[in-house]
Amino acid sequence: MTTATSATRTPSATTSATAKLPPNASVPSLPSLTGLRWVAALLVFGLHVRNFGYFEGTGGRIATWAFGAGATGVSFFFVLSGFVLMWSMRQKDRVLTFWRRRVARIFPVHLVTAAIALLMAFTLAHQAKPTPKQAMANVLLVHSWWRPWWQTLDPVSWSLACEAFFYAAFPLLALGLRRLNARASAALAGASVLAVMVLAYADAHHWFSETVNSFPAARLPEFLLGAATARLVLLGRWRGPGTEASLAVAIVGYFLVPQVTPGYPTTPCTLIGFGLLIPAAAVADLNGLPSLWRHRRLVRLGELSFAFYMVHLLVLRAGISVLGDHPYYDVPTGLAVTAVMFGVSLGLSWVLYELVERPARLLLLGKWGSAKRQPTPPHTQAAPAASRRDTSASASDRGIDTT
Numbered sequence: 001m002t003t004a005t006s007a008t009r010t011p012s013a014t015t016s017a018t019a020k021l022p023p024n025a026s027v028p029s030l031p032s033l034t035g036l037r038w039v040a041a042l043l044v045f046g047l048h049v050r051n052f053g054y055f056e057g058t059g060g061r062i063a064t065w066a067f068g069a070g071a072t073g074v075s076f077f078f079v080l081s082g083f084v085l086m087w088s089m090r091q092k093d094r095v096l097t098f099w100r101r102r103v104a105r106i107f108p109v110h111l112v113t114a115a116i117a118l119l120m121a122f123t124l125a126h127q128a129k130p131t132p133k134q135a136m137a138n139v140l141l142v143h144s145w146w147r148p149w150w151q152t153l154d155p156v157s158w159s160l161a162c163e164a165f166f167y168a169a170f171p172l173l174a175l176g177l178r179r180l181n182a183r184a185s186a187a188l189a190g191a192s193v194l195a196v197m198v199l200a201y202a203d204a205h206h207w208f209s210e211t212v213n214s215f216p217a218a219r220l221p222e223f224l225l226g227a228a229t230a231r232l233v234l235l236g237r238w239r240g241p242g243t244e245a246s247l248a249v250a251i252v253g254y255f256l257v258p259q260v261t262p263g264y265p266t267t268p269c270t271l272i273g274f275g276l277l278i279p280a281a282a283v284a285d286l287n288g289l290p291s292l293w294r295h296r297r298l299v300r301l302g303e304l305s306f307a308f309y310m311v312h313l314l315v316l317r318a319g320i321s322v323l324g325d326h327p328y329y330d331v332p333t334g335l336a337v338t339a340v341m342f343g344v345s346l347g348l349s350w351v352l353y354e355l356v357e358r359p360a361r362l363l364l365l366g367k368w369g370s371a372k373r374q375p376t377p378p379h380t381q382a383a384p385a386a387s388r389r390d391t392s393a394s395a396s397d398r399g400i401d402t403t
Contacts (some may be wrong), residue, residue: 030087032281033080034302035293040073040080041305044156045312045342047071052316053326055334069257072270074159078219079274081163082226083282085170086177087234095171101365102167106306108360109352110160113310114139117153120314124321150214156313158214165216166223177227182237189228189275195221197268204265213264222271229279233286238279243291246276307357308349315345 047070050063118135121127130138130152137143138152144161151158180188199221203212212218232238240246250273257266284291292298319341329337 028286030084030282030285031299031302032285032291032293033084033278034305035291035295035298036277036281036302037077037080037305038298038301038308039293040076041309043067043070043073044309045070045345047073048313048316049338049341052319053328054337055331056328057330059331059334060328069254069266069269072254072257072266072274075219075222075267075270076274076278077159078162078166078222079226079271080278081166082223082228083230083278084226085166086174086227086230087282089174089178091178093174098171099167102164104361104364106160106163108364109307109310109357110141110154110157111139112352112356113154113314114157116311116314120318121153124318126320126325127317144214144216147210147214154310154314156309162214162216162219166220169220173224173227177231180228180231182232182235185228185231185235185237189225189232192221192225192228193268193271193275196225196271200260200265200268203263204261211263218264222267225271225275226278229275230282233279233282238283240276240280243277243280243284243289243293246273246280249273250277304346304349304353307352308345311348311352312341312345315341315348 046063046067050060050067050070053060055063114135118130121129134143134149134152137146137149138154138157141157141161141164143149143152144158150161199212199218202208229238229240241249250270253270253273256269260266260269281291281293283289285294319337323337327337
């Protein structure tokens with residue numbers, strides 16, 4: 001999960017961000033995007049801690065202020081997914097090979113966490129027991145298409161169902177995306193933002209019988225926004241602000257979320273900020289510019305972020321058996337309990353990454369032997385991202401996309 005693809009060239013720190021990449025060249029790695037993944041996963045964790053009622057009074061108000069908009073982290077994942085898939089796509093990619101990489105990327109952890117959720121449902125009190133149809137829909141990642149089933153088993157897997165839809169559609173979408181020039185790419189980015197705004201307005205005004213927040217097709221414009229901005233970077237035509245200004249826009253949007261209708265209507269608040277921040281971080285990596293998100297510890301946490309995202313809510317749910325439902329602690333106690341839950345979730349995410357996610361992906365891709373023979377070089381803060389090599393698998397295999 002550390003790179004966007006393996007690098008075969010090493011631009012200097014002064015390489016222009018406008019340099020167009022050859023159509024079939026291997027593109028440089030983008031570790032800052034992996035670091036940003038961890039921040040998005042942490043926002044989702046904070047939201048769920050708030051929702052589980054670990055804090056009362058002032059602590060609860062602070063938790064709501066800081067993490068009440070944490071669901072926007074999922075929107076970040078969708079935009080990032082579009083960016084990375086577009087970034088790593090090459091004309092010689094075969095559809096079945098692409099889908100095999102995607103299955104290897106998400107299904108091992110998904111199946112393990114689904115099994116854990118199923119075990120919890122039949123062994124712990126106050127856990128919803130899925131029907132066979134619901135469980136099968138979840139395993140196949142189609143449950144988000146039917147609103148009553150959207151949080152079956154591991155609730156966060158609804159976003160994986162959206163990702164599965166993006167993956168299924170991407171080979172067809174790529175036929176048009178790879179032909180877009182700069183003007184058409186910018187137009188697609190604008191149209192994607194407009195589509196989200198229209199859907200948000202319609203959802204807020206109840207034009208649909210059900211909310212569209214978890215409906216995969218409604219989240220496609222976020223994915224396309226990421227793909228369009230990646231296309232602009234690939235063409236050397238990205239002209240957006242730098243990481244600091246982009247982050248400021250994203251933060252302002254984040255704190256606007258409480259002012260709008262909850263659910264999908266919050267998506268436009270942070271969409272522009274995310275659509276600016278992701279390509280800005282990518283350009284910083286390409287040029288070897290300073291980037292907080294490229295710090296080796298943050299990149300390592302980003303590698304664990306998918307497993308962390310998938311397991312943390314199961315840990316919080318299991319905690320109900322010990323802590324009770326909405327215990328509402330004072331601030332010191334709430335912080336201590338949160339730290340324990342965070343530590344358990346992070347520890348389990350490390351286990352899932354090292355024993356399930358990475359080895360299963362390499363095994364499914366037939367790269368297990370080569371990965372064992374070639375050690376992965378350590379990350380460094382100062383070196384340009386493009387100078388690093390991913391020796392175990394290509395970045396599209398290892399992946400910085402998805403939830």
